[in-house]
Each structure stands twice: as structure tokens, then as C-alpha cells.
Amino acid sequence: MKILRLHHVSVLLVATCCTTQVLAAEPDYAKAALDMMKADFKAKGPATMERMVQQDEAQALCSANPQGLKPKPAKKLEQAQLAAVKYPADGQYMGDWKNGEKIAQNGRGMQSSDAVGSVNGGNCYACHQMSKTEISFGNIGPSLYQYGKLRGTSSDIVKYTWGKIYNAQAYNACSKMPRFGHNGVLTEAQLKDVMALLLDVESPVNK
Numbered sequence: 001m002k003i004l005r006l007h008h009v010s011v012l013l014v015a016t017c018c019t020t021q022v023l024a025a026e027p028d029y030a031k032a033a034l035d036m037m038k039a040d041f042k043a044k045g046p047a048t049m050e051r052m053v054q055q056d057e058a059q060a061l062c063s064a065n066p067q068g069l070k071p072k073p074a075k076k077l078e079q080a081q082l083a084a085v086k087y088p089a090d091g092q093y094m095g096d097w098k099n100g101e102k103i104a105q106n107g108r109g110m111q112s113s114d115a116v117g118s119v120n121g122g123n124c125y126a127c128h129q130m131s132k133t134e135i136s137f138g139n140i141g142p143s144l145y146q147y148g149k150l151r152g153t154s155s156d157i158v159k160y161t162w163g164k165i166y167n168a169q170a171y172n173a174c175s176k177m178p179r180f181g182h183n184g185v186l187t188e189a190q191l192k193d194v195m196a197l198l199l200d201v202e203s204p205v206n207k
């Protein structure tokens with residue numbers, strides 16, 4: 001009986017040792033991928049290594065918690081992002097909805113083939129339905145069809161809409177929506193045009 005028990009202990013020790021060695025030898029795939037990118041990636045135009053690998057505090061926190069944040073840290077992140085939203089200096093939120101429609105349809109921007117400083121598109125239809133005439137649109141985000149017609153244009157709605165486009169993480173921690181204003185994807189004038197697309201009664205969004 002003693003010999004049998006010693007045998008079991010020996011097997012257990014060997015198994016534990018082997019398991020520890022396997023875990024210790026597990027490669028760091030994230031680091032390997034980053035090293036490969038740094039070695040092979042060639043910056044050109046607005047496509048830079050910094051844009052690919054440098055994260056701000058909000059991005060790093062969301063990356064470290066892919067299943068989502070708990071309520072308290074989520075609220076803290078949203079408050080910090082909301083505090084960073086820049087509202088129009090002239091107090092005017094609405095531009096031209098026709099230009100806004102072009103921005104919504106345009107998916108180009110920040111590619112190696114683009115000139116530095118060139119104007120980007122918003123590619124809104126990639127994630128949202130925005131009009132009843134559009135035959136192709138994504139569904140990652142909610143439908144925005146009749147956005148202004150359903151919500152109105154009160155000062156609270158206008159300010160919320162601006163903040164949501166400028167930095168979606170101000171209202172939804174770790175939102176998948178790009179932070180168009182915060183990250184300089186769209187200019188202030190473009191943001192105003194997209195605002196008009198969503199809120200102007202003449203916009204196809206509200207027909």
C-alpha cells in the first residue's frame with residue numbers, strides 16, 4: 001500500500017512539473033505580433049505606427065477588459081471622456097445635410113494612399129441605417145433612420161448628439177463607434193454637416 005501511494009505521489013509531481021514547464025513556455029503572442037508589426041510595417045502618409053500601437057488611457061482600459069467594464073470604472077471612463085468633448089466655439093451645431101450625406105457615404109481616410117491632412121469620410125452606412133432609400137447598410141450600430149423626427153431638436157438632444165458623434169465613449173464606455181472628433185477623424189465643419197444630416201427636417205434621414 002505504501003509503495004502504491006508513493007507511486008501516485010511521484011506521478012503527481014511529474015505531472016505538475018510538466019504542466020508548469022508547459023505554462024512557462026507559452027509564448028507571448030501579443031508581444032510577438034507587436035514585434036512583427038514594428039519590424040515589417042512601413043509608415044506612409046497618415047498611416048503611421050503610432051496610430052496602430054499607441055493607446056490612450058481609455059483604449060488601454062477597454063483592451064484590457066474585452067468582456068466589458070464593471071459599472072464603476074465604466075462610469076468613470078465615460079465622465080472623463082465627456083469632459084474632453086469640445087463643443088462648437090461659435091455655438092452653431094448644424095451645417096449642411098447634403099455635405100453630411102456625402103460624409104456618411106464616404107469610407108476613405110487615413111490610409112497610406114491618402115495625402116497627409118486630406119479630408120476623411122465618416123463611413124456611417126457601414127454601421128447604421130440612415131435613410132429608407134439606402135439599399136446597403138451595416139447593423140453593428142442602431143438604425144438612425146428618422147433620428148431627428150423621433151427625438152426632436154431640443155438643446156439637450158442637440159448637445160447629446162454632438163457629444164455622441166464627437167466621442168461615443170462619453171456615453172457608452174468601450175463603444176465600438178469611432179471617436180470622430182476626439183481622434184480628429186472628422187473636422188468641426190464635418191461634424192456639423194453630419195449633425196444636420198441627423199437632425200435637419202429636410203434630410204433624407206428624417207423623411
